[in-house]
Amino acid sequence: MSRDFLLEIGLEEMPAKFAPGAIAQLEANSRKMLEEQRLEYKNIKAYVTPRRIALYVERLAEKQQDITEEVKGPAQKAAYDAEGKPTKAALGFARGQGVAVEDLFVKELNGVPYVYALKSLKGKETVELLPQLCLDLIAGLNFPKPMRWGDYEVRFARPIRWLVALFGEEVIPFSYVGLQSGRTSRGHRTLGGYIRLVKPEEYFEALETAYVLVDQDKRKALIWEQVQCLAAGVGGRVEQDEELLTEICHLVEYPTALLGEVDIKYMLLPEEVITTPMKEHQRYFPVRGEDGRLLPYFITVRNGDSTSLNIVKEGNKKVLKARLEDAAFYYREDIKQPLETYVPQLDRVMYHEKLGTIGQRVTRLRQLSVVVAQAMGLSAREIDLTDRTAYLCKADLVTRMVYDFPELQGTMGGYYAESSGEVPEVCQGIREHYKPTHTGDDFPSSRIGIAVSIADKLDAIVGAFGIGIQPTGSQDPYALRRQALGVVGMLMQEEKNLSLSFLLQAAYQNFVDQGVKLAGYSEIKPLLEEFFQQRIRFLLQEKGFRYDIVDAVLAQGGEKPYSTLQQARVLAQSREEEQFTAYTNAYVRCVNLSKKADGADWQPADLQDSTEKELAEMLEAKTPLIRAAVDATDYSRAYALAGELVPLIEKLFDSVMIMVEDKKLRQARLGLLQKCVQALGCLGDLTLLA
Numbered sequence: 001m002s003r004d005f006l007l008e009i010g011l012e013e014m015p016a017k018f019a020p021g022a023i024a025q026l027e028a029n030s031r032k033m034l035e036e037q038r039l040e041y042k043n044i045k046a047y048v049t050p051r052r053i054a055l056y057v058e059r060l061a062e063k064q065q066d067i068t069e070e071v072k073g074p075a076q077k078a079a080y081d082a083e084g085k086p087t088k089a090a091l092g093f094a095r096g097q098g099v100a101v102e103d104l105f106v107k108e109l110n111g112v113p114y115v116y117a118l119k120s121l122k123g124k125e126t127v128e129l130l131p132q133l134c135l136d137l138i139a140g141l142n143f144p145k146p147m148r149w150g151d152y153e154v155r156f157a158r159p160i161r162w163l164v165a166l167f168g169e170e171v172i173p174f175s176y177v178g179l180q181s182g183r184t185s186r187g188h189r190t191l192g193g194y195i196r197l198v199k200p201e202e203y204f205e206a207l208e209t210a211y212v213l214v215d216q217d218k219r220k221a222l223i224w225e226q227v228q229c230l231a232a233g234v235g236g237r238v239e240q241d242e243e244l245l246t247e248i249c250h251l252v253e254y255p256t257a258l259l260g261e262v263d264i265k266y267m268l269l270p271e272e273v274i275t276t277p278m279k280e281h282q283r284y285f286p287v288r289g290e291d292g293r294l295l296p297y298f299i300t301v302r303n304g305d306s307t308s309l310n311i312v313k314e315g316n317k318k319v320l321k322a323r324l325e326d327a328a329f330y331y332r333e334d335i336k337q338p339l340e341t342y343v344p345q346l347d348r349v350m351y352h353e354k355l356g357t358i359g360q361r362v363t364r365l366r367q368l369s370v371v372v373a374q375a376m377g378l379s380a381r382e383i384d385l386t387d388r389t390a391y392l393c394k395a396d397l398v399t400r401m402v403y404d405f406p407e408l409q410g411t412m413g414g415y416y417a418e419s420s421g422e423v424p425e426v427c428q429g430i431r432e433h434y435k436p437t438h439t440g441d442d443f444p445s446s447r448i449g450i451a452v453s454i455a456d457k458l459d460a461i462v463g464a465f466g467i468g469i470q471p472t473g474s475q476d477p478y479a480l481r482r483q484a485l486g487v488v489g490m491l492m493q494e495e496k497n498l499s500l501s502f503l504l505q506a507a508y509q510n511f512v513d514q515g516v517k518l519a520g521y522s523e524i525k526p527l528l529e530e531f532f533q534q535r536i537r538f539l540l541q542e543k544g545f546r547y548d549i550v551d552a553v554l555a556q557g558g559e560k561p562y563s564t565l566q567q568a569r570v571l572a573q574s575r576e577e578e579q580f581t582a583y584t585n586a587y588v589r590c591v592n593l594s595k596k597a598d599g600a601d602w603q604p605a606d607l608q609d610s611t612e613k614e615l616a617e618m619l620e621a622k623t624p625l626i627r628a629a630v631d632a633t634d635y636s637r638a639y640a641l642a643g644e645l646v647p648l649i650e651k652l653f654d655s656v657m658i659m660v661e662d663k664k665l666r667q668a669r670l671g672l673l674q675k676c677v678q679a680l681g682c683l684g685d686l687t688l689l690a
Helices: 016-036 088-097 126-139 200-209 216-233 242-249 265-268 272-280 311-332 339-350 357-376 380-392 399-405 413-419 424-432 446-465 480-491 500-512 521-542 547-554 561-575 580-594 610-631 635-643 646-653 662-684
Strands: 002-011 043-049 052-061 069-075 106-110 113-122 160-167 184-186 193-197 255-262 283-288 296-304 350-352
Touching: 002 043, 002 126, 002 200, 002 547, 016 043, 016 052, 016 126, 016 242, 043 160, 043 216, 069 088, 069 283, 069 424, 088 113, 126 160, 160 184, 160 635, 184 413, 200 580, 216 242, 216 283, 216 296, 255 311, 255 350, 265 296, 265 311, 272 283, 272 296, 272 311, 296 311, 311 399, 339 380, 339 413, 350 357, 350 635, 357 380, 357 446, 357 500, 380 424, 380 446, 380 521, 380 662, 424 446, 446 480, 446 500, 480 500, 480 521, 480 561, 521 547, 521 561, 547 610, 561 635, 561 662, 580 635, 580 662, 610 646, 610 662, 635 662, 646 662
Parallel strands: none
Antiparallel strands: 002 052, 002 160, 043 052, 069 113, 106 113, 184 193, 255 296, 283 296
């Protein structure tokens, strides 16, 4: 027999960002607890609105499963005397397990015989277990910034105001923070009222009559449907913005979308100046025409029905107008002077107390950006433009617009540079140098933007590591992981095959030249290398490479991300070829035997057999070619050249014994195998392949 189970935690309005975590935790914790309690069920799903967190379990068993388990007791020699009669130890064990001593049996564990009891545990009624399970589920929820209220020591997302716990038509009684569980829920704060539930199956329909759509998936789908319909009504469309849509979904319980108008005079402002207040501050959807251009409309979502919708629309329009009026004023004031006139003000803005001002940082960025641009092979003109971009890229931080709308840093710098008469390449580089700003964001599309972006991120990472700031666990307040992923991603695209260690040292040297006190480079270098290698590993796995291929190529350092990516691609392709098995076997045998070399010098003249002499000659001819192919990141050619050695290596193992008694000959043969390892290892450490 089974019944549906409902647990609802009613609370004050909860921040939207708490909702996804609450859903994931409640579902995972409930599954784990029900499994531990041996309670069967059909399905589990968690639901969240701003004022409630609910768990719904379909067809939860009315009783625990009965189980039979073996319980280990004392050793046989302690349980029975010399005559085979049970001792006090056996009698006490049997009594403690509730079985007759005659029912004990002997079983060996690690070669030692022990007595065991076969104990049957009868399942408890589910109603007996649910009160504690409800308490554990509530207490097990964690939130980024929980609150305390009243005199309670409990912390929760927001103060809890009611509790519902129903197992079929039966209330599961428990108390929490002064509240007693019951069968009464609450609807929408202003449109709904108190709802008395007879059984869980009524929950969703009853709440909907009280203007609450409990199911977040249905709420989200309804919002998107309404938004699209309103946009189409004015000949426009709304671009998919999953983050904004999800946030709005968790801000409302009964969504009603409405279309508002933007005063046409504000449409002359840069597009981002209009859309940023809409999306980031007011949670509005901008409306675009079929050509992608911004239309003078916005769509917002009300938490309620369509009553007095015109009043709500006018209120939202006034709020947006105030925001846009501020933005228009800031924009007019900011462009009254050229962008470069803001740069000296950066000397008065602290970047970090241990790393100096933003003005000092700009000096470092100029130096490092030029180093990166030169390594990328940019022309003399492009290098000059890179320097100019780095000089201006932080200037908008002291403008009125960015002070009020920090999300627009970089973007406004590009517009202000354009109005100041800067060349298009510089304007684009300023706009792009923060990219990528989040997971899935595009890389800079211009070479100048890439150079300044790499320099910007490396300066931040090296500076942070130099003063002891490193990401720990889930904590990464300076977004160093994201910035490192951006650097690695851009370097993986650079065919000039830039050296990460070279750039890191150049970034560090800039701090030294400024007299900024950092930890010694020898101290932070291994930390930086490990930090970046983890990011390279992550990106390679994101690109679909198997873990063992990633292990194989990173065993050689991964110091040049572009080269490492090409190496992984060729290795992944090569391992599917028939001849790769022989190649790998030859490599592994050479590795295993060459470990026995003592490091003593040897000469090709020390070799005796014609087979080994022939292999030595081929190695002499092929090794420079393989090295040149690797340097040119042509791993396909390197693999093909190294593959020509495999038949001779196999012939060598068939013809001679490596570990001969003659020390000089043995060392020469082991040295020859070491050279084979170096040649065949052009694709990575193949011993790590599964």
